[in-house]
Amino acid sequence: MRARLRGRLGLISAALFLVVVIVMAIAPWIFTPIDPLTTDTSQILQSPGWGHPFGTDQTGRDVFTRVVYGASYSLGVGAGATAAALIVGVVVGTLVGLAPRVVDGVAMRGVEILLAFPEFLIALFAIAVLGPGPINVAVAVGVAALPAYIRVARAETLVVRRSGYVEAAKGMGMHPLRVAVSHVVPNTLRPLGVIATIGIGTTIVAAAGLSFLGLGPQDPTPEWGLLLSGGRNLLGQAWWVAFFPGAMITLTVVSATVVGRRLRRAREGRRS
Amino acid sequence: MFSRPGSFRIAGSLALVVSAALVLAGCSASSGAGEKVEGGTITFGVDVDPVGHLDVHSSQLDINAILQRPVFDSLVSQTPDGTIVPWLATKWQVSDDQLQYTFTLRDDVTFSDGEKFDAAAVKANFDHLVDPATESAQASSLIGGAYYAGTEVIDPTTVRVSFTQPYAPFLANAASVELGFYSPKVLAEHANELKAGGPGISVGSGPFILSKYTPGSELVYTKNPNYNWAPEGATAQGPANIDELDVKILPESSVRTSALTSGQVDVIGDTAPSSLPQIGDGFTVTPTESPGVPYSLYLNVTRPVFSDVAVRKAFAGGFDLDAAVKAVFNDSYQRAYSILGPTTPDSYDAALEKSASFDADAANDALDAAGWSERDSDGYRTKNGERLSARWISYTPVNEDNANLANLIQDGLKKIGFEVVHDQLEPGAYLDAYLAGDYDLTDWGFLSADADVLRSHLGTGGYQNASHLSDPEIDATLASAVATTDTSKRAELYTKLQQWNAENAVIVPLYVPEYILASSKKVGGIEVDIHGWPLFSGAYVTK
Numbered sequence: 065m066r067a068r069l070r071g072r073l074g075l076i077s078a079a080l081f082l083v084v085v086i087v088m089a090i091a092p093w094i095f096t097p098i099d100p101l102t103t104d105t106s107q108i109l110q111s112p113g114w115g116h117p118f119g120t121d122q123t124g125r126d127v128f129t130r131v132v133y134g135a136s137y138s139l140g141v142g143a144g145a146t147a148a149a150l151i152v153g154v155v156v157g158t159l160v161g162l163a164p165r166v167v168d169g170v171a172m173r174g175v176e177i178l179l180a181f182p183e184f185l186i187a188l189f190a191i192a193v194l195g196p197g198p199i200n201v202a203v204a205v206g207v208a209a210l211p212a213y214i215r216v217a218r219a220e221t222l223v224v225r226r227s228g229y230v231e232a233a234k235g236m237g238m239h240p241l242r243v244a245v246s247h248v249v250p251n252t253l254r255p256l257g258v259i260a261t262i263g264i265g266t267t268i269v270a271a272a273g274l275s276f277l278g279l280g281p282q283d284p285t286p287e288w289g290l291l292l293s294g295g296r297n298l299l300g301q302a303w304w305v306a307f308f309p310g311a312m313i314t315l316t317v318v319s320a321t322v323v324g325r326r327l328r329r330a331r332e333g334r335r336s
Numbered sequence: 337m338f339s340r341p342g343s344f345r346i347a348g349s350l351a352l353v354v355s356a357a358l359v360l361a362g363c364s365a366s367s368g369a370g371e372k373v374e375g376g377t378i379t380f381g382v383d384v385d386p387v388g389h390l391d392v393h394s395s396q397l398d399i400n401a402i403l404q405r406p407v408f409d410s411l412v413s414q415t416p417d418g419t420i421v422p423w424l425a426t427k428w429q430v431s432d433d434q435l436q437y438t439f440t441l442r443d444d445v446t447f448s449d450g451e452k453f454d455a456a457a458v459k460a461n462f463d464h465l466v467d468p469a470t471e472s473a474q475a476s477s478l479i480g481g482a483y484y485a486g487t488e489v490i491d492p493t494t495v496r497v498s499f500t501q502p503y504a505p506f507l508a509n510a511a512s513v514e515l516g517f518y519s520p521k522v523l524a525e526h527a528n529e530l531k532a533g534g535p536g537i538s539v540g541s542g543p544f545i546l547s548k549y550t551p552g553s554e555l556v557y558t559k560n561p562n563y564n565w566a567p568e569g570a571t572a573q574g575p576a577n578i579d580e581l582d583v584k585i586l587p588e589s590s591v592r593t594s595a596l597t598s599g600q601v602d603v604i605g606d607t608a609p610s611s612l613p614q615i616g617d618g619f620t621v622t623p624t625e626s627p628g629v630p631y632s633l634y635l636n637v638t639r640p641v642f643s644d645v646a647v648r649k650a651f652a653g654g655f656d657l658d659a660a661v662k663a664v665f666n667d668s669y670q671r672a673y674s675i676l677g678p679t680t681p682d683s684y685d686a687a688l689e690k691s692a693s694f695d696a697d698a699a700n701d702a703l704d705a706a707g708w709s710e711r712d713s714d715g716y717r718t719k720n721g722e723r724l725s726a727r728w729i730s731y732t733p734v735n736e737d738n739a740n741l742a743n744l745i746q747d748g749l750k751k752i753g754f755e756v757v758h759d760q761l762e763p764g765a766y767l768d769a770y771l772a773g774d775y776d777l778t779d780w781g782f783l784s785a786d787a788d789v790l791r792s793h794l795g796t797g798g799y800q801n802a803s804h805l806s807d808p809e810i811d812a813t814l815a816s817a818v819a820t821t822d823t824s825k826r827a828e829l830y831t832k833l834q835q836w837n838a839e840n841a842v843i844v845p846l847y848v849p850e851y852i853l854a855s856s857k858k859v860g861g862i863e864v865d866i867h868g869w870p871l872f873s874g875a876y877v878t879k
Contacts, residue, residue: 283760
C-alpha cells in the first residue's frame, strides 16, 4: 500500500515537473521578465539569492532565466528528433516486416550492426558527417535513435501480420497496402509511443551532450548542454552556473523515464 | 631592465611585484624554497597539443614555439628587455648599407644526433625555411619575406645573410625559435616529416632532446649532457640541471589548475586569470604582458558594413570595453588602447591611453548620421530595409574568457542597435570563411617582440591582414619603419601608425594578454623570455 502510494507520488511529481518544463518551453516569459541574453557587468557571478534565484554567470546574465529559455531548445530537440525517428522508424519497420524474407534479413542485419554501437557514438558520427550546428544536432540524435524504432516496429508488424483480423482482412481481398495502413501501423504505434516517451529523455541527454562538446547551438544561445559547459571551469568558485542546467537535464530525463515506464506498465496490463 | 621610459606600463600590482622580483632575481621566475637537487624531473602542463604543427619553420602556434625552445637554438638570443646577445653566433657585423649581416659562429656546437653546427647548417636551415615547399608564413616573414636575398657560406664558421633593402627587425627575429636550427641530416632525410615531428625528427642542438611524443597526451624531453653553448650572460650555463622535462597536454584550464594545486604537475602555462584565486599564495605566479598586437577585433574594410569609417568608429566606441575587460579578467589583464602592446620594444604610444573611451551617445549619433537611423522589430538599426549586422568569425576552441568578452561586446552593441552574429567555427570551416573573406570581423592577439608585426596586419597583402586594408600611405610608413635601425625614428613612425588606427578603427584592440606561468614552490630556476614563456635549462627541483 505504502509502496504504491510512494510510486504514485513519484509519478505525480514527475508528470507535474514535465508539465512545468513544457510550459517553460512554450511560454518562457511567464516565468521570468528578463531577456536571457542581457548581460550586466555589475552583477557578475552573484550567488543564488532574491534577485537571482539561480545566481548569475560570468557576464552577469541571470542563470534562472537562461535555464527557463533553454527548455524550448532542449525539449524541442528531444521531441522533434524522437518524433522524426518514430515516423521514419514505423515506415521502414513496417515495410521491412512486410517485405520478403531476403530483404528483411539484409535490412535487419544492418539495423543490428547499428544497434551494436552506443547511440551517442552514432550521433557523434552523424555530426562528423553533417557538420556542427543546432539543426544538425537534432538530425544526429534522431538518426542515432532510429535503429531501435525500426526494430520494434518490425517486430510488432510481424506479430500483427499473423493476427486473426489481418488474416481476415486479407481473406476478404483487401489490398496489402491498405491492410498495412489501416490495421498494421495503428497497432504498432501504441507500443512505440511508450518507447518514445522514454526515448525523449535519451535524446535530450544526447543533444545536451553534443552541445556540451560545442557541436550544437553556440553561445550566447541558452541551451542546457551549453550552459553546463559554460560553468564547468567555475565549479570551485561558482557552482550554480553549471549546477542548475545540470539539474534541469537530470530531472527532465528522470521524469520522462518515470512517466514512460508507467505508461509501459499500463500497456503491459500491470498496475504498478 | 624595463628602464626605457614609455616602453613598459605596469599592469596592476601583481605584475609590479613580479617584475620587480624579476629584476632583482636576474629574471629568475621562481625560486624554490627547499634545497636544490641535481637531476630529477619537472612536469609542465600546457593547453594545446601542437599535433601536425611541430615544424619550427612552418608552425605559427605559440605553443609550438614554447615546446620547441628546449630543443632548438638560434643565432642570437633576446633578453626579456629586448637586448640581443650572442648565442650560436659569437659576434656579427652589419654592413654600412645595412644589407648584409655577417655572423661568426661558435665552432664547438653539435646537434644531438652528432652532426656539427656550422655555416653550411645555417644555410641549409634558412634555405629550407624560405623554400615554398615548407609552406612557411610566419618564419619566412620573420627572416624578411621579400626583403630576404639569401644566405652564403663564407667559411665553416662565417655565414652571411643578405637583404634587398634594410630590414631592421632581423636580429630580434633571428633570436626566435622559428629561426632555430635543425640538424642538416634531418632536413636532408626527413623533410616531409617535420610537421609531424617527434624523436629523431625534431632534432636540434638545444639543452634538451625530444625523446618521446604521444599526440594528445605528452612530450618527454631528456637533457642533452653535451650542452655547453647557452646564450651569453644567461644564468644557466652548461647542461640542464634536471634529467627530464615531462610536458602534459591538459586542454581544460580548470584541469591544469587542479593538476598544479594537487601536485600532479609542477608548472602550468597559459593559466586562466580567473583561476588565480584558486591557485592562491602557495605557488609562484609569473605573469608577463605579451608584446605584439593585443587581443583585437579586425574589421573587414572591404565589406559594406565596415567600409564606412563612421560605422567602424561607432562600433569601436559603442560598447563599454573598460567594464567588459574588468568583468571578465577581474583586473588581471588590462584593456588595450593601441594596436601594439605596451611591452613591444621601442614603439608603444602611451598617449593613446587617454583617447579611447566608451560613448554610447556619440556612437548612436554617428550611426544616425551614417544613415542607419531606422529600427526594426528587434530593435536593430536598418538602412534601406537592411539590418545593421556584422558577422564575427572565431577559430574554435574559443577560450572561455574570450567567449564571455564576446557576449558582453555583442550585448553592448545590441544596445546601440548594432547586431553582431558570432560564428564560432571549426578550424576547417574558419579557414574557408577566412580565405574567402566571408566575414565582417574576426579576432586574435599576435605575439611579437618587434613592432614590424604591424606590417603583416596592416600592409597590403600581409599574411595577417584580416581587415583587407590596402592603403599606399600606410604601406609607405610600414616600409620606412622596417628599413630604419634608428630606434627613435622607428618609434615615431610606429606612433604615427598607432594614431592612424585610433582615428580609423580598422583594428579594435581589446586587451593586453599576459602569459601567466604558475609553478609549485618545489621547483625553481625557471626563467622566462620576453614573451613570458618558460626556459627550463636552469630549472631545478628541491628536496
